Structure formats: C-alpha cells, structure tokens
Amino acid sequence: MVFETFTRWPRLKAAKEPDPFEPTPFPKLLFRAPVKLLLYHAYHVITSLRSSPTPSDPTIRVVCISDTHNHTPEDVPDGDILIHAGDMTNDGSIEEIQKQVDWLASLPHKEVVVISGNHDTYLDPRTRPSLPEERRTGSIDWKRVHYLQHRKLTLTLALEPPNSDSETTGLLSGSRHRRIRIYGAPQIPACGPMSVHAFQYERGKDAWSETVPEDTDILVTHTPPKYHLDLALPNGMGCEYLTTEVERVKPTLHVFGHVHWGAGQEVVWWDGTHKAYMNGMQVKQGWTHGIFDPWLWWDVIRLGYRGLRGLIWDKVWGGQGSHTIVVNAAQMHGNTGKLGNPVQVVDI
Template identity: 40%
Template sequence: MASLLAPTSPFDRPSLAYTLLTQPLHLVLRLLSHLLTSLRPPPNRHPRPIRLVCISDTHSLDPGAIPPGDILIHAGDITAHGTPSELQTAIDTLSALPHPHKFIIAGNHDTYLDPSSRATLSASDAAFPPKNLSWRSLTYLQHTTTTLHLPSHNRTLTLHGSPQTPLPDPTFAFTYARGQDAWARTVPLSTDVLITHTPPKHHLDLPAALGCEHLAAEVARVKPLVHVFGHVHAARSDFEGRVTGARERVVWGAGQKALESGLARRARGCVWDVLNLGLWWDLGRVVYYGVGAVLWERVWGGASGEASTVMVNAAMMWEGSGRLGNEAQVVEV
C-alpha cells in the first residue's frame, strides 16, 4: 500500500497517508516537538529590530513584488541552467530591488559560479571571463563572512554564506557526496545569520530528510539567530499543499537533543516505528523536557537560558512546478 502512495521523487511532498504508513512515530515526534516549542515564550524582541527579507530558488524567474526590509537574502539557485547570461539577468533583477543591503549565495543550479561544474556549459559560456560578471548592488558570499554595520539601528550583524549541497550528481555546482562532512568548523561562532543552499537534516527538508546531518551539527555548534536556506522546494508546504511550513524555531536544549536522537533512528515502516522502544524513549524525553520548559517559562516565569535559531526555508519555487508560488519570508532580529 505504501508503495502505491509513494511520491515519485524524494523531493516531492508526500501525502499524510504515506507518512503515517511509513513513519508514524517519527511524525508524532516532530509534531509534538513543534507544538511544545510553539507554547514557549518567544525570544525578547530587540527594541530596534533588523528586518530580513528571505528568498531562494527563483530559477531565472522574476520574483515579483518583494516585501520591504533592511536586508535582502537570496539562498541560491538564482538561475535555471547557470549560464553567465542567466546569472547577469537575475543579478540585474535583484539589484533593482530597493533593499539597502543585499546578500546572495549560489545554489546547485548556478553552474557557472563553480569552476568544477563550469566545464559542463557550452564552450562560449565556460570561457566567459568571471571578472565580466557584475554583481552590482549584491554582495556575493561563497564560504565567506561579512559584518554589516547598520548605523540607523546602531547595530552590527555578521552573515556567513556557503553554497555547497549534498548531491550525487557532479554536473551540479558546489556538490559533495551525501554523508561527507563538508561543514565541520567552517562557520564562525560569531555568525548571526547563516545562509546556505541546503537545509540542515530534519529541518524543513521533508520526511525524507534531504538536508545534511553535518550542517545540522554545525548549526547546533554555532547557534545563529537565523539560518536561511532553500533547495527543498516542497518542504515549504504542509500535507494539504498550503504554505505553512516555511519557518521553524529551534531551541537548543535537552528537548532538541531528544528530538534529534529520535529523528536519527531509521524509519522502516509503520510496524517498526510503533514497536521501536528507542523512539518511544525519545518521544517521552521530548514531552518531559518540553512540558517542563513550558511550565517553567509560562507558569513560573523563569528564564530559558537556552539559545534559539529561526530556521527559514525561503524557496520561492512551488514544489517541482517550474513556477514561483511561495512568498518571501520576513524575519526580524
């Protein structure tokens, strides 16, 4: 039955029935964790918040009306085929937007930007001189960090951008083998906003968990205020296709460690999930720590003392449709 309901690609959004048939306790674990986190008080709002406008995966299409903000972030795949002409057209479109500061990284479709995949383009495109590509008002980040000073807010913000993505196809840009650790200690601890193309594993990356486990470990080490990514378009929508899953708050405490332990246990079908004592143990720990945190913070008024990160899947592409259907995400820090 599950095989009949299976999505045609791991990057497609599975039906609720398929998820229940293949990993019911994993689903309950995620939903309970998200519910308990949502019941906790939000972090204190800064008196002079910086407005981040986050987009990704525009694939050579015009993103249209983008909300105003202090900083525009594009998390990769600005083109469909990654030719220099496509890149320049996309850059010109984004550069015309009115946001005072704009930061962008590459994605796996932005072929020309990676010398190792550039050879897959036509001879004329591959020979295009990199110095002739004009980034205009955009700041391009490729394994680089920049600190932005905003005098209007009397604040500074440190951003780090990295394009690499776990994909088995070397014809794509900035790829590495799934399971390879391309992230350990590559992100500075001072990072406030992390921009990657791939999601971290188990965060807005579908039940198939298409993100990278090593990136997840690096994010847990650094604990940025915001982590913006894209790549897995369909993770933006819930089981009915409504766009409700574009962001997630992660509180770095014992409950999160219990959740990670449970989700790391392999999903082997409905019966195995239900009979997996380790999963039940992790589920119990998620409830124990989550309820305890809610009571401590909501009832007794205690302070959390735990850092948190807002995860944002900013993909604008509507699943695998070839059209843009998701809205930009706005986050204040």
C-alpha cells in the same frame, strides 16, 4: 529488440521510484513511520506553543528569498537586508546569473547578500565546463550585491529609532547603528550529476564541521539542516552535519532553500526537546517501522517531558534560552516551475 529491452528497463524502473523532493502522502507515512510521525508532530506542536523570540533593539528586518530559478517575484517587502539563498537560475550561465544580479541590485534594500545554489552552475569551477563555451565566457558584474562563497561579511547598518518622526527619518543624527556578521556557504548533499550540479558533496560526508565562524549572526546556506523544513519524513533531505554545526554556532538566523516544499520558518530551541527530536528522527527503523523500538518510544516520552518543562519555563518564568530562527526561503512552489511561496520576513 533485445538491446531496446535492456536499455529501457532501468528508465522504467527509475520512473517508479518516488521523488525525494516531493512530499510523501500522509497515509504512506503513517504506514512507514508511525512513531516518527508522532514524534515529528509532537515536536512541532510543542515548539509552536512557545513565545516568539524578542528582536534586538534596534531591530534589523531581514527579507529572505531563495530558488527563484530565473523568475523575479513581483512583491518583495521592504527591509534592511535582502538575502538570496541560492538557485537564482535554472542552467547557471553567466547571462542567467547576471539578469538575476541586475534585478537584485535594483531592489531598495540597504544591503543585498547572495550565495550560490546547485543550479548556479557557472559559480562552481568544477561544474563550469558543463556549460557551452559561449555561456561561460566572460565574468559577472556583482554591482552592489555581496556574493558569499565560504566567506564572512560584516555590515554596519544605520537603523531608524522605533518612533522617529518624518523630519528626522533618514538622517544619520536620528539613527542608531548595529553591526551584523553574515556567513555564506553553498555546498549541498548530492542530488544530481556531480559534473552539472554545483557545489555538491556525497551525501553522508561531513562538509560542515568547524567551518562556520563562531561569531556568525546570520548563516546563509543552500541546503537545509536535516529534519528542519526539509521534508523531514521519511528521511529528510537536509544535512545532519549542518544541523550539528548550526547548533554549535547558534546563529540568530539561518536562511536556506533547496527543498521547495519545505518553505516557511520556525524557531529551533537548543534544549532537551530538540535533542530528543533529533535522536528519534535518526533512529534506523526495521521491518516493524519503529512500533516495537523501545528507544524510539523513549525519545517520544523524553520529548514530551522536556517540551512540557520548556513550556513552563517560557510561559511561567519568562525564560527563552538559546535559539535560532530557521527559514526556508524557497520561492518556487514545489516542483511546478512557478513561483508561489511567500517571501519570508524576519525581525532580529
């Protein structure tokens, strides 16, 4: 009887702890982080008012998915490049991965690019032994799918002119070419057992600095950059070192998944507004929850001032500045086990 009491207690205690991959209710956030909540919403209101980035000419249409977990979305829009940002499967066996690869290879997109997620166990040699032997014996036929694991891929695409007529459509003579450089990396801050979940590193450690090639146009990761489409409050489930690395490289597009509730897309403008946002979100709060922290309030003021300047520069003078379109392409609707989020489409 005593043994049962001591073995059950940790499980009961753990069951009461909130799941960091579930959204925190608004009233609780208002109590725990009122100033950061203001900072968060002010940042997103300001950035939403800025003009959308102008795609290059010729335009490449990128279709983004992630976290399909053995499912196959019924309606995947057409495009030039299809990107899957990891967690193709649940258990990560060869059989599960192969089924997803077969489906991806059957889609009509010109190019298909895939990285691993933490559930794609077989693809990480460190976690592969956790699979039963019969589920990890053999190899994967990637077909026409480009699998990127800390690797850069350069593609040259033949693209239709914007107003091409039906007689020239699809003809090489009526097309223009554009080269695009894609880099993919699967590592994530630890969220489960190291022996089971693939490509994990201890949270708080730097697994990103100086790892992404500077000429990268599209970056594909499984983890989000911290405080961007990652359930930023109260703590953020992304990686702060990845955020810094993305700012260093400034790719045109960054595609990821992992945090299902963060699905969507936004534009990150690498300016003083973003710097004030990041500084404020990283402030460690005391028992006053930031209400009496002058530095946190100063970041709120700076964000408003810098944001207003950025809006004037954009709307009056037509300037845009350096930016990255960030996309959380998770298909899984929260932690329901069912698909429900829309496929993300971006023109670059």
